[in-house]
Amino acid sequence: MLTWVDGRPAASLPLADRGLAYGDGLFETMAVQGGCPVLLERHLARVTAGCARLRIDLDAGRLRDELSAFCAELGQGVAKLIVTRGDGQRGYAPSAGAPRHILQAGAMPAYPPQHAEDGVRLFPCETRLAEQPLLAGLKHLNRLEQVLARAEWQGAEYAEGLMLDMSGRVVEGVFSNLFLVRDGMLSTPELSRCGVAGVMRAELLEQAQALGIVCQVADVQMDELLAADEVFLCNSLYGVWPVRQLQARHWSVGPLTRKLQALARHLLDR
Template sequence: MAKRLGCWLNGEPCQYIAVGDRGLSYGDGLFETIKVVNQQPSLWHLHKARLANGIARLKIPCDLTDIERWVFEVCQQHPSAKGVAKLIITRGGGGRGYNPLGSGPVTVLVELYPYPDYPAENWSTGIQLFPCATQLAHQPLLAGIKHLNRLEQVLARQEWQSAEYGEGLVLDQSGYVVEATMSNVFLVCDNQLITPDLSLCGVEGTCRAFILEHAEKQGTSVEVLNVTLAMLFTATEVFVCNSVLGIWPVRTYQAHCWPEQKCWPIGHMTQYWQQTLIEVLG
C-alpha cells in the first residue's frame, strides 16, 4: 500500500482538508499525478498546460504562479530519487449548493508518495488487458481534463481484482476505444501510430501528450481518431502509457463480444517509445 509522505496545503504542512470544501462535496476541482525524478516534477510543462486548460474550463479563479512554486518546493522534499507527487486544486469552501458564486479561496494540496512497486514484467514482457463493461459517458465540456470526479474509473477498476490483468480497457457509450482505467492507449497499424480521439470523454494524459509532441518534432505522423475494436484487433502493436508508469506493452486482450483472445508482440514502435521516454525522463 502506498504511504503518504507528506501533505502541504497552500504551501504549508497540513493534515486534512476542510469538510466544506467544494472538492470534497462536489468534485469541484482538478488534480495531477506527477512523477518526481531527482526531486523535480517530470513533464511539468505538460501537467501545467493541462491544469491551465482545466482551470479555464471549470472557471476556477486561480493563478498558476504560486501553485507552480509550491509544486517545485514540495518535490524538493521527496526523500527518494523517484516518487510521486499528487497535486489537487479545488474551488475552495462555498457552503451548500451547486452555485459556486462566493466560494473560495482556492484550495491547493500537494501530497508526496513513494514510487509505485509495479511488476517489472509489465514493462518488459507486457500486460493482459481486462475488458471493462463500464462505459464512459460523453461530456465534451469535461473531456480531456483531469477533474476530480473519477467515479467512472472507480467503477471500471472494481471489475477485476486478479493480478493477471495489468490494466482494463474502457470504451465509450458508442463502443469506441477511449483509454484504459489509468492510462492512454496507442496502437500501430501499417506502421502508423494511432491514439483515440478524446474530444467527447477520457483524459488527455501527459505521457500521451509527450508522445504527440515528440512525434511532431520528429516529423512522425500520429493519427488521432475514433478507434474501433476491429481496429484494435487488426493492430500489429498495442501499448498503454501514463506519466508515472511509463509505457507498458499490451500482450493479450479478449473483448466480451470477440470469440478469440488477441495477442500482440512487443514491436519496434513500442520499444522505441519506451526507450525515448527513459532517455528523456529517467
C-alpha cells in the same frame, strides 16, 4: 506522509471544501526525480487549462512556487496535486473564494518489471465512459467511472482495463492512455467526448512526430484495435507498457513500441 495544503504542512481539510462535496476540481499525478517534477510544464499547462474551463481562478505562479518547493522537499517519488474551488456554502452555485491547493507525496508504484518488458493483458471493462464534451480531456476529480471499472477485476492476471464510450468506441485504459500501430502509423483515440488527455500521451505524440512517424488522433473502433500490429499503454508514472493480449487477440512487442518506450524511460529516469 508529506502533505501540504495551500503551501503549508497540513493533515486535514475543511469539511466545506467543494472538492470533497462535489468533486469540484482537478488533479495531477507527477513523477518526481531529483527534487523536480517530470514533465512539469505539461502538467501545469493541463491544470491551468482545466481551471480555465471550470472557471476556477487559479494563480499559476503561486501554484508553481508551491509545487517546486514541495517536490524539492520530497526529492524522489510521486507528487499528487489537487486543485479545488475551495470552500463553499451548501448548494451547487460556485463560490467566489480562493481555490485550494493540496499536495500529497507518495512512493513510486512498484510495478512488476515484466509489465514493461513482456507486456500486459488488458481486461475488457463493462463500465462505459459517459460522453460529456465539456469535461472531456480534463483530469477532474469525478473518477467514479474509473473506480467502478477497476472494481471489475482482481488479482494480478490483468494489469489494466480497456474502457469504451457509450457508443462502443475505444477511449483509454482505466489509468492510462492507449496507442496502436498499423502499417507504421501511430494512432491514439480522439478525446473530445470523454477520457483524460494524458501528459505522457501528449509528449509521445510530439516526440513521434519529431522522429517523422506518421501520427493520427481519431476515433478508434474495437475492430481497428484488434487489427493493429502493435498496441501499448502510457502514463506519466510508468512510461510505456506494451499490450500483449486482449481477449483472444495476442500481440508481440513491436519496434515502434520499444522506440517510444525508450523515450519515455529516458524522461522518467533523467
